[in-house]
Amino acid sequence: MSNDVLFEIKDLEVSYGSIAAIKGISLKVHKGEIVTILGANGAGKTTTMRTISQLIKAKSGSIKFKGQELTQLPAHKIVKLGISQSPEGRRVFGILTVEENLMLGAFVKSKMNKETLQWVYQLFPRLEERRKQLAGTLSGGEQQMLAIGRSLMSDPEMLLLDEPSLGLAPILVKAIFEQIKMIANKGVTVLLVEQNAKAALKLADRGYVLDVGKIALSGTSAELLASEKIQEAYLGKKS
Amino acid sequence: MKRTFRNILLTLFTIVLMAGLSWADTLKVGVQAPITGSYANEGQGIENGVRLMAAQINAKGGVMGRQIEVIVCDDQGTAMAAAICAKDLVNKGVAMVIGSYTSTAAEAAQKTYFNAGVLQTSDGTADSLTEHGYWTFLRNSFPNSAEAVFAANYMVNVKSYKRIAVISDFSSYAAGLAEATVAEIKKAGGNVVTYAKIKADSQNFTPVLTNIKSKNPDVIFFAGYYSDGGQLRAQQKALGIKADFIGGDANDNADFAKLAGSSAKGALIINVPSPDALPYEIAKTFIADYQRTYGMMPPSIWGLMNIDGMRAIIHAMEHNQSFDTKKAADYLHNMDKPLEGITGSISFAADGNRIGGAYVVKEIQADNSYKVIYAQ
Amino acid sequence: MKNLERFGFPALIVVMAIMPNLLNPRWQAVAITFLIFTVVALSQDIILGKAGMFNMGQALFFGMGAYITAILNSQYGWPLLATIPVAILLPALFGVLLSGPIIHLRGDYLLVVTIGFNIVFIQVVQNNLGGITGGPNGIFGLDSLSLFGTQLTSQLAVYYFAFAVLLLTLGIMRNLEKSKAGRALHYLREDHLAAESIGINTRVYKIFAFALGAGIAGLAGTVFATQYSAVSPEAFEFIQSVLFFSIVLVGGSSMPGILLGVFMMFVLPEIFREFATWRFFIFGFAMILAMILRPRGIWPATFGKIPKFLIKESNHGA
């Protein structure tokens, strides 16, 4: 694991109108790492992800990627810098075909990278089988694969995954997490937001725990797995 | 927010103050005409004519020493705006109202003028205008019924058409003229194969014309206005309907030929003579003045008819040496000698109709000029 | 805001009660127009603002009331005031019949369908259905107001008639706020699903609001027919509905906002006659500007009464 910081959030605050959603968080992601953000519903995980992609504008604080400040950029410029997000709820384009969805994933590229497409199909063979099918007709698991595949099409340096396990059967969750591992092994840095703390920590190098807009805990996966608080709150074990 | 509220109150008080202003002693002449809308061209012609005539009279010292003050209200050629105009002009204290161009607008305003004892003179040709028995109304054109008789005679006896199609829109003028013409055609022994109605300003008349085509007429008589007539003529040609086209008087406008384009040639229009064809000395002088003042010809004879109506009323007042409108009307209904007018001699029957009639049939030439091919 | 309600309104009503005696006939006519259109705008507010239904056909009910009065007066010789019950009930009934099948339609569609009703109405009267509407010319020459056999020919009488109708409308709206129906509409606006789950029959209340708005607009139509002694189709074209719709939204669905909107639209152009041709251009510009600067209307309804449509919803697609 290298030590260069690829991505850094400092004192980030986000609010919806007068309601503060993120109350000053800071975190770092190193190149090649898998970092997970854990937290309950409403803790501010998705808000953080949407703010990184500039779908929401920060009230204050900074978000830096490879030294470049993101908070002043419009949303569509973020992908080109090398940050791609697979959003919460998948948000695939339902009335477009699988192939068109993937093509749009590569929208910022002047030409779609054929090798990337091959790799995505290799990761998720189901997508290749269904490439002419409308995305809306896929099953939940397949849509999740498509959402991840789509976000890979821009050849990102850092991948943001927002709740990829949401609403999936345990067996599919396992498969998806294995595939995330494979993506990381290819050298893509991964920032993973999860409620499924156990699975996420098994996969990740480090983690942050978000609680009502603040970072409550952070550390390596091993440390967090061992932490009593985590055990109580997220892993459902009584100490 | 409080300031806004205060402003409302302030404005209301301003209104109250303005109400206190009084008017100077003038003879107020109202103009009710379509200054905007589809017939704006004609409406502005009426306004221009009245203003010019008023200026000429004022230059000679006014009417019995009073200067004429012209007050214009735009009725847009519609009934509702006309009803509002009528109230407005009456409230402003006019003694007479010149206009309006469309029968619909004239009719909508009639009762208000009658109730207020304000004289109204209009070129509206709908027969219904003189059927209410309002002594305040003086028609300065000739009624539809006169035109219907002429048109029916021309189609049945002069041209011997065997199959006649009649089209009108829904306005009281057009429907009145069309119905009167249909009745006169039947009286003369002619054959009306279809009587269709169109929606004015709807542009697409091909569905109706397609139906007419299937009736195979040898003439189409259109009783509506030029803005629809020109398009009807163009679409008639485009559908390959070989019938002759005869437009009623409201088609007598330069825009008819422009709208019909290359299809205009050969279309016939029934009307009284055009301004430039008026043989009277008084007409030539006034039209020359009009051209000098406004840099163009009057749009049609209708504006001039209205000027004749205005001249007749002022003539009556001067004759009576009184501004009393009832006396003026009584005089006009019983003139022993007609007044020489711009559009020919002018006198009125007891019901307010102008006496006489001088229709011609004009054919549109290749250069869009008119050629009179038949006269009454 | 409280002060405004306590002192502003009574003051305004006193001014309105005294004012016409000080005006010349022309401004009296303007003032009557103001009153009539205020009532129509308020009736539109019941449907659009209070019940949250996108209705862009309010001129239909307004016109229906005016036509009923005109027809009953000119064809059957009813005194103008005697036509009032019919001019209220028939539009209200049509409100029920028309809104029934479409109440569930999505907002934008409701907009277009109500425009459609308005246009169908215009065609019906233009085509002189049943030979009683007078076709495109409409009906002219109605009688003057008469009460217990006395002819009230002055404009002042019409003014106070219109004023009484406005007061009645204000009274109805005030009671609506407090009544069971008003509370139901309030809950409906706040949270449709929650309202349904606590047993409010949303359909019935929405139709009720439609009928009430239609009935009041019909009554305003009677005043309109009285004032102009005439009715004709173009006075109730859907462009009029667009104006009422806009007045409610630009005003912010509140009493002062609506008064302000009607004042700007119908009275200001009378004061600045030379700008009459610019009127719609300026009004269009003002509508855009007002929405950009104050998206909830110039004078939004007070907090807690904010209609549902004024609250920003998320526009994520599914």
Added chain:
Amino acid sequence: MDIFLQQLANGLTIGSIFALVALGYTMVYGVMKLINFAHGDMVAASAFVGLTIYTQVMGQATSLVAVIAIFFLSAAVMACVGIILERLAYRPLREAPRLSAVVSALGASLMIQNGIMLIWGPQMRIFPELIPQVYWDINGVVISLIQVLILVLSLGLMIALYLFVEKTRMGAAIRASAIDQDAARLMGINVNRIIAIIFIIGSSLGAVGGLFIGLYYRGITFNMGWQYGLYAFIAAILGGIGNIPGAMLGGMMLGLFQAFIAGYISSTWADAFTFILLILILIVRPTGLLGERVAGKV
């Protein structure tokens, strides 16, 4: 049969104009969920712009080149107006309550309509006869050159648009923006630019429609936009709003429907029947004939 075929030809001509205009509504609605009430008035404005370009810029030349130039110049002018309209009247309201944008659109409509009146006057303006009056009589059915031109050009433009939207990357980006703007942004799509493109395309197609109206009917008035705008909007809803082939189908259907109603029943009841058809379709099939392409909610 002659009458039927003739009405068919009439209906297809006016229907293709409706369709061209409807595309502008449906594309804007698809992406912005906004009824662009000003679109009809833009169509009217383009006819006036075209007429002015002909008289002032072209010096009244009647060559084929001049006619083509009028189309391109008017489309360009209207595309600019469309972009300005979006920037000034709609973009500031992107995040505002839904109805605020509707009111703004109505305001824009009033402004454009009365702007035309202030610039070109309230009276009818008349287009010169730029397309020669050539007719073909095919067994009693008369087809004119201009009808053929309108039909062929409209179909050509619609097919081109369809291919652009369905087959190109930018087209996919437009569809993606219509489905989910945030997800589109996550793909690196500049949604503002997509909206600008949509206004350019919609306004240009509307401009072509406006010029067709001017060339075909010749008389143009400042307030004619409402009528065409309303019909076109109905066409868009009939086909399923947001759905591009739907708008084309809806426009053609509405043109035919009106021709047959006016031809066989009554021309004066055409509007009423049109709306009754619309209301019935909405009650039976609330998302239009081909269905909506976007899941919108109000």
